[in-house]
Amino acid sequence: MPRITTLECPGCPSLRALTFDSLGLIKVIEAKVSQGGAPRVVERWGELDSSKCVLAASINNRKDDPLLAVARKTGMIEVLSAINGDIRFTVSNANEDGPRPEDDAVVGLHLFAGQKLELTSRTCTLLTCTTKGNTSMRSIEVTNSPAGFASVGSSNTWSVCGSGNILCSKVDGSEKYAIFGGKGVEMNMWDLDNCTKIWAAKSPPKNSLDIFTPTWFTSSTFLSKDDHRKIVAGTNSHQVRLYDISAQRRPVTSFDFRETAIKSVTEDLDGYTVYVGNGSGDLASFDMRTGKLLGCFLGKCSGSIRSIARHPELPVIASCGLDSYLRLWDIKTRQLLSAVFLKQHLTNVVFDSNFADEEVKPSVAADLPLNAEQIANETEIVDEEEALPVKRKKASKEDERRKKKKAMKENEGNKEASKENNGSKKKASKENEGSKKLKSKKSKRSKFEIHDES
Structure with missing residues (x-):
């Protein structure tokens, strides 16, 4: 019989998360302290269509009109409002002379936070990368009219790999550098301003048994948002590697985590902690300065973890995957705060940091x-x-x-006293019987003596 553990979920702070699934739906989950901290699905955007599966997503947490970018299986990229889900514009990532979207799917998407605002329009910048390594960065001018007319401005296209398949990509906090890696593709870093490669990793040497581990990166991230020189990558051979481009091309630190492929890696705000999720549903945190396991999160997921998101302000992370659950965790106690069943296989999750519980407002009289x-x-x-x-x-x-x-x-x-009384009564009865016997014997002797005298 499998071992079953029961966990008590204390509830979540006020937050808002957006999940993306394999049937093309975008679901908005909100948790409010005024309602007990239980997360609920409050909105659902899109229609059920497996051909519109969401492959990648990115959000720019701007206070003024935040936007959300979504890459779908059909090769279309939608940019919509993160508040109400209204589609602002749609761009096709497929080329007429290139491969079909099914053969060259989008694996990396980033919506730049920096935007040029004007009186009648504003400019958004998108970075996309496909499995064949075709990368493009394009500027799109969006009008402020309700129709949301968009026109593609400048565009740069290049290839980040000569062979192999790209499986992961990430843009740093300054939005000037990007890393790419995949199956048969070593981790490499590009300067986005000049579209040039500035660093490429070198595969580790053979082990003690003279066995070479093939290159197969499944996830990657920057260790710190303020420093682009340190990279953390997860491999299909259940390894977590730390690269320092200022030190060497080979990994500075490398360690194993369980026995299944690493599927998601996310950095913490402190600049040295990372959260790792694998294909068997294990979630743990590591200190990359020493490679030490800080601890595993309580409550094992029943499916592969495909995405981990760190809240920009609260000490909370979210994980989702093939078990169709969105789980929210406390990073300090590594305890499960709450879980929401969302029916479909989930591919990605992001946080909206601008959400606030309007029902709970601090009163001025308290100060x-x-x-x-x-x-x-x-x-x-x-x-x-x-x-x-x-x-x-x-x-x-x-x-x-x-x-x-x-x-x-x-x-x-009372029982003991009753026992003593019963014993004394028995003794008294025995004494009475003995006295009676003695009296009868004396009377017999007196009779015999009288007969002798006569």
């Missing part, structure tokens, strides 16, 4: 000094709380227990 009446009212409330009936019930229970114990002791004493 003001208390006057004498308020202090008196608080003392009265405290006195009432001290005299709660719950405490009396607890005291009555203790008294009942004590009474029961006393009654038990008294019953035992």
Whole structure:
């Protein structure tokens, strides 16, 4: 029988997450402290269509009109509002002379946060990468009209690999550098301003058994948003590697995690912690300065983890995968806060950091000094709380227990006394019988003596 563990979920802080699944749906999940912290699906964008499976997603957490970019299986890239889901514009990533979208799917997508705002329009920049290594960075001008007319401006296209398949890509916090890697493709870094390669990794040497591990990267990220020189990558051979482009081409640190392929790697805000998820549903955190396992998250997922997202402000991470659950975790205690079943296989999850629970607002009076009446009212409330009936019930229970114990002791004493009384009665009856026998013997002797005298 499998081992089953039951976990108590304490609930989540106020947050908003967006999930993407294999049937093309975008679901909005919100958790509010005023409602007990239980996350719920509040909106669903799109229609059920397996041909529109979401392959990659990116969000720019701008306070003013945040946008969400989604790459679909058909080769179309949609940019929509992260607030209400209205589609702003759609761009095709397929070329007329290139391969079909099914043969060259999008694996990397990034929507740049920096935008040029004008009176009648604004410019958005998109970076896309396909499995064949075809990478393009294009600027799109979007009008502020309700129709949302878009026109493609400048565009740069290049190839990041000569052979193999790209499986992962990531843009750093400054949005000036990007890394790519995959099956048969070593990790390499590109300067996005000049579209030139500035660094390429070197495969590690053979092990002690003279066995060479083939190159197969499945996920990657930058260790810190402020430093593009350190890269963390996960491999299909369940290895986690740390690269430092300023030190060497081979990994600085490398260690194994369980026995299945690494599927997702996400960095923390501290600059040295990473969260790793694999194909068997294990989720753990590592200190990349030493390669030490900090701990595994409580509550194993029942399917492969495909995406991990770190909240920009709260100490919360989200994970999703093939078990169709969105799970929210506390990074300090590594405890499961809540889980939501979303029916479809999930491919990606992102956080909306601009969400705030409108029902819970800090009052201004809480910051003001208390006057004498308020202090008196608080003392009265405290006195009432001290005299709660719950405490009396607890005291009555203790008294009942004590009474029961006393009654038990008294019953035992009565039983012992009754036993002693029964024993004394038996002794008295025996003594009476003995005295009667003696009397009968004396009477017989006196009779015999009388007969002799006669």
